Amino acid sequence: MTALLPDFYARDVLDVARELIGCCVEFNGAAGIIVETEAYHEREPACHAYIGLTPRTRTLFGPPGRAYVYRSYGIHALLNAVCEPTGVGAAVLIRALEPEVGLEAMRERRWRSRGMPKRRPSDSELCSGPGKLTEALGIGLELNGTDLSAGAVRILSMAERRPSSILSGPRVGITKAVNLPWRFWIGDNPYVSRPRTATAAIVPSSS
DNA sequence: CATGGGATTGACT
Protein backbone atom coordinates (compact mmCIF):
# COMPACT_ATOMS: atom_id res chain seq x y z
CA MET A 1 0.00 0.00 0.00
CA THR A 2 2.07 2.89 -1.32
CA ALA A 3 1.17 6.30 -2.67
CA LEU A 4 0.78 6.57 -6.44
CA LEU A 5 3.51 8.74 -7.93
CA PRO A 6 3.16 11.54 -10.51
CA ASP A 7 4.21 9.23 -13.36
CA PHE A 8 1.08 7.16 -12.74
CA TYR A 9 -1.05 10.22 -13.47
CA ALA A 10 1.03 11.53 -16.37
CA ARG A 11 -0.70 9.16 -18.81
CA ASP A 12 -3.90 8.88 -20.85
CA VAL A 13 -6.66 10.05 -18.52
CA LEU A 14 -8.87 7.09 -19.50
CA ASP A 15 -6.24 4.60 -18.41
CA VAL A 16 -5.80 6.44 -15.12
CA ALA A 17 -9.57 6.57 -14.55
CA ARG A 18 -9.82 2.79 -14.99
CA GLU A 19 -6.77 2.03 -12.88
CA LEU A 20 -7.79 4.28 -10.00
CA ILE A 21 -10.70 1.91 -9.35
CA GLY A 22 -9.63 -0.16 -6.34
CA CYS A 23 -7.13 2.40 -5.08
CA CYS A 24 -7.49 4.10 -1.71
CA VAL A 25 -8.14 7.77 -0.93
CA GLU A 26 -6.90 8.82 2.50
CA PHE A 27 -7.23 12.10 4.36
CA ASN A 28 -7.09 13.13 7.97
CA GLY A 29 -7.39 9.63 9.41
CA ALA A 30 -10.24 8.52 7.17
CA ALA A 31 -9.98 6.40 4.04
CA GLY A 32 -12.01 4.60 1.40
CA ILE A 33 -11.58 2.47 -1.72
CA ILE A 34 -12.39 4.12 -5.05
CA VAL A 35 -15.33 2.33 -6.69
CA GLU A 36 -16.37 4.92 -9.29
CA THR A 37 -14.52 7.47 -11.45
CA GLU A 38 -15.02 9.70 -14.46
CA ALA A 39 -12.46 11.01 -16.97
CA TYR A 40 -12.36 14.58 -18.30
CA HIS A 41 -10.07 15.92 -21.02
CA GLU A 42 -9.51 19.37 -22.50
CA ARG A 43 -10.49 18.21 -25.99
CA GLU A 44 -14.15 17.59 -24.98
CA PRO A 45 -16.56 20.31 -23.82
CA ALA A 46 -17.68 18.74 -20.54
CA CYS A 47 -14.19 19.33 -19.15
CA HIS A 48 -13.53 22.58 -17.34
CA ALA A 49 -10.22 22.80 -19.22
CA TYR A 50 -12.08 22.94 -22.56
CA ILE A 51 -12.20 26.74 -22.37
CA GLY A 52 -8.45 26.99 -21.89
CA LEU A 53 -6.23 28.33 -19.13
CA THR A 54 -8.08 30.58 -16.67
CA PRO A 55 -7.72 31.14 -12.91
CA ARG A 56 -10.18 28.34 -12.35
CA THR A 57 -8.46 25.81 -14.60
CA ARG A 58 -4.91 26.60 -13.54
CA THR A 59 -4.60 23.42 -11.50
CA LEU A 60 -5.95 21.28 -14.36
CA PHE A 61 -3.16 22.43 -16.67
CA GLY A 62 -0.51 22.03 -13.97
CA PRO A 63 1.56 19.01 -13.01
CA PRO A 64 -0.05 15.54 -12.88
CA GLY A 65 -0.79 13.96 -9.53
CA ARG A 66 -2.21 17.08 -7.91
CA ALA A 67 -5.70 17.46 -6.47
CA TYR A 68 -8.13 19.60 -8.46
CA VAL A 69 -10.87 20.57 -6.00
CA TYR A 70 -13.62 22.91 -7.13
CA ARG A 71 -17.04 24.00 -5.89
CA SER A 72 -20.03 22.48 -7.63
CA TYR A 73 -23.49 24.01 -7.61
CA GLY A 74 -22.28 26.51 -5.05
CA ILE A 75 -22.36 23.86 -2.38
CA HIS A 76 -20.18 20.82 -2.86
CA ALA A 77 -16.43 20.34 -3.19
CA LEU A 78 -15.55 17.78 -5.86
CA LEU A 79 -12.22 15.94 -5.84
CA ASN A 80 -10.28 15.21 -9.02
CA ALA A 81 -6.82 13.86 -9.76
CA VAL A 82 -4.97 15.91 -12.39
CA CYS A 83 -3.68 13.70 -15.22
CA GLU A 84 -1.58 13.73 -18.41
CA PRO A 85 1.62 15.76 -18.77
CA THR A 86 1.91 19.34 -17.53
CA GLY A 87 0.24 21.65 -20.01
CA VAL A 88 -2.57 19.20 -20.88
CA GLY A 89 -5.85 19.88 -19.04
CA ALA A 90 -7.25 16.54 -17.88
CA ALA A 91 -8.43 14.96 -14.64
CA VAL A 92 -10.23 12.02 -13.10
CA LEU A 93 -13.25 12.84 -10.93
CA ILE A 94 -13.49 10.59 -7.87
CA ARG A 95 -17.22 9.85 -7.70
CA ALA A 96 -17.60 7.26 -4.94
CA LEU A 97 -15.69 5.40 -2.24
CA GLU A 98 -16.28 2.26 -0.25
CA PRO A 99 -15.60 3.49 3.29
CA GLU A 100 -12.76 1.66 5.00
CA VAL A 101 -11.35 3.71 7.87
CA GLY A 102 -12.92 6.33 10.12
CA LEU A 103 -16.57 5.48 9.46
CA GLU A 104 -17.81 7.16 12.60
CA ALA A 105 -15.96 10.38 11.82
CA MET A 106 -17.41 10.25 8.30
CA ARG A 107 -20.88 9.74 9.71
CA GLU A 108 -20.42 12.66 12.05
CA ARG A 109 -19.30 15.00 9.27
CA ARG A 110 -22.14 13.88 7.00
CA TRP A 111 -24.64 14.03 9.85
CA ARG A 112 -24.02 17.66 10.67
CA SER A 113 -23.63 18.73 7.08
CA ARG A 114 -25.48 21.41 5.26
CA GLY A 115 -28.74 19.83 4.15
CA MET A 116 -28.66 17.80 7.37
CA PRO A 117 -30.04 14.33 6.60
CA LYS A 118 -33.00 13.54 8.79
CA ARG A 119 -31.59 10.19 9.82
CA ARG A 120 -28.05 9.00 10.43
CA PRO A 121 -26.47 8.06 7.11
CA SER A 122 -25.94 4.34 6.60
CA ASP A 123 -22.53 3.06 5.49
CA SER A 124 -23.60 3.07 1.85
CA GLU A 125 -24.70 6.72 2.10
CA LEU A 126 -21.41 8.04 3.44
CA CYS A 127 -19.33 8.29 0.26
CA SER A 128 -21.68 7.25 -2.57
CA GLY A 129 -21.34 10.45 -4.58
CA PRO A 130 -18.67 13.03 -5.42
CA GLY A 131 -20.06 15.64 -3.03
CA LYS A 132 -20.71 13.10 -0.32
CA LEU A 133 -17.21 11.68 -0.20
CA THR A 134 -15.48 15.05 0.14
CA GLU A 135 -17.85 15.93 2.94
CA ALA A 136 -17.32 12.55 4.64
CA LEU A 137 -13.53 12.93 4.49
CA GLY A 138 -13.56 16.65 5.27
CA ILE A 139 -11.92 17.64 1.96
CA GLY A 140 -12.40 21.30 1.05
CA LEU A 141 -11.36 23.80 -1.61
CA GLU A 142 -8.22 24.70 0.33
CA LEU A 143 -6.74 21.39 -0.85
CA ASN A 144 -6.91 22.42 -4.50
CA GLY A 145 -3.47 22.06 -6.05
CA THR A 146 -2.00 19.86 -3.33
CA ASP A 147 0.15 16.83 -4.09
CA LEU A 148 -1.72 13.51 -4.08
CA SER A 149 1.52 11.57 -3.68
CA ALA A 150 2.87 13.27 -0.58
CA GLY A 151 0.29 15.85 0.51
CA ALA A 152 -2.59 15.88 2.95
CA VAL A 153 -4.89 13.95 0.61
CA ARG A 154 -3.16 10.84 -0.70
CA ILE A 155 -4.15 8.13 -3.15
CA LEU A 156 -2.62 4.74 -2.48
CA SER A 157 -2.33 1.72 -4.73
CA MET A 158 -3.92 -1.41 -3.30
CA ALA A 159 -2.16 -4.22 -5.15
CA GLU A 160 -3.85 -6.96 -3.13
CA ARG A 161 -7.32 -5.73 -3.97
CA ARG A 162 -7.76 -5.28 -7.72
CA PRO A 163 -11.41 -5.45 -8.79
CA SER A 164 -12.33 -8.40 -10.99
CA SER A 165 -14.38 -6.46 -13.49
CA ILE A 166 -15.14 -2.83 -14.24
CA LEU A 167 -18.14 -1.45 -16.13
CA SER A 168 -18.21 1.74 -18.16
CA GLY A 169 -20.90 4.05 -19.45
CA PRO A 170 -21.85 7.72 -19.93
CA ARG A 171 -20.83 10.30 -17.34
CA VAL A 172 -23.36 11.63 -14.85
CA GLY A 173 -24.76 15.13 -14.52
CA ILE A 174 -23.27 16.75 -17.61
CA THR A 175 -24.98 18.41 -20.58
CA LYS A 176 -22.13 18.32 -23.10
CA ALA A 177 -20.39 15.31 -24.64
CA VAL A 178 -23.02 13.17 -22.94
CA ASN A 179 -22.34 10.09 -25.04
CA LEU A 180 -18.70 9.49 -24.19
CA PRO A 181 -18.54 6.32 -22.03
CA TRP A 182 -15.98 7.83 -19.69
CA ARG A 183 -17.51 6.75 -16.39
CA PHE A 184 -16.06 3.65 -14.74
CA TRP A 185 -17.35 1.69 -11.78
CA ILE A 186 -17.35 -1.69 -10.09
CA GLY A 187 -20.52 -3.53 -11.08
CA ASP A 188 -22.77 -4.58 -8.20
CA ASN A 189 -20.82 -2.52 -5.69
CA PRO A 190 -23.32 -1.01 -3.22
CA TYR A 191 -21.17 2.08 -2.66
CA VAL A 192 -21.43 3.36 -6.25
CA SER A 193 -23.30 6.66 -6.55
CA ARG A 194 -26.10 5.53 -8.80
CA PRO A 195 -27.00 2.33 -10.57
CA ARG A 196 -26.92 2.82 -14.31
CA THR A 197 -26.78 0.80 -17.44
CA ALA A 198 -23.29 -0.02 -18.57
CA THR A 199 -22.42 0.24 -22.25
CA ALA A 200 -19.30 -1.88 -21.91
CA ALA A 201 -17.53 -4.20 -19.50
CA ILE A 202 -13.79 -4.13 -19.02
CA VAL A 203 -12.04 -7.29 -17.95
CA PRO A 204 -8.61 -6.27 -16.77
CA SER A 205 -5.71 -8.29 -18.10
CA SER A 206 -3.85 -10.39 -15.57
CA SER A 207 -0.70 -8.28 -15.86
C1' DC B 1 -19.98 45.64 -12.62
C1' DA B 2 -24.28 42.25 -13.39
C1' DT B 3 -25.65 38.10 -14.80
C1' DG B 4 -25.99 33.13 -15.31
C1' DG B 5 -24.67 28.41 -15.22
C1' DG B 6 -23.24 24.36 -13.17
C1' DA B 7 -18.94 17.24 -12.98
C1' DT B 8 -24.89 17.73 -6.57
C1' DT B 9 -27.69 16.61 -2.85
C1' DG B 10 -31.62 16.17 0.24
C1' DA B 11 -36.38 17.24 0.97
C1' DC B 12 -40.67 17.16 -0.68
C1' DT B 13 -45.05 16.24 -4.08
Added chain:
DNA sequence: GTCAATCCCATGC
Protein backbone atom coordinates in the same frame (compact mmCIF):
# COMPACT_ATOMS: atom_id res chain seq x y z
C1' DG C 1 -40.70 13.14 -10.40
C1' DT C 2 -39.56 18.44 -8.91
C1' DC C 3 -37.01 22.00 -6.58
C1' DA C 4 -34.04 25.06 -3.85
C1' DA C 5 -29.66 25.88 -1.63
C1' DT C 6 -25.44 28.64 -2.67
C1' DC C 7 -20.71 30.29 -4.64
C1' DC C 8 -17.01 30.46 -7.91
C1' DC C 9 -15.90 32.35 -11.98
C1' DA C 10 -16.64 33.04 -17.13
C1' DT C 11 -18.84 36.09 -19.97
C1' DG C 12 -20.71 40.35 -21.67
C1' DC C 13 -21.95 45.16 -21.37
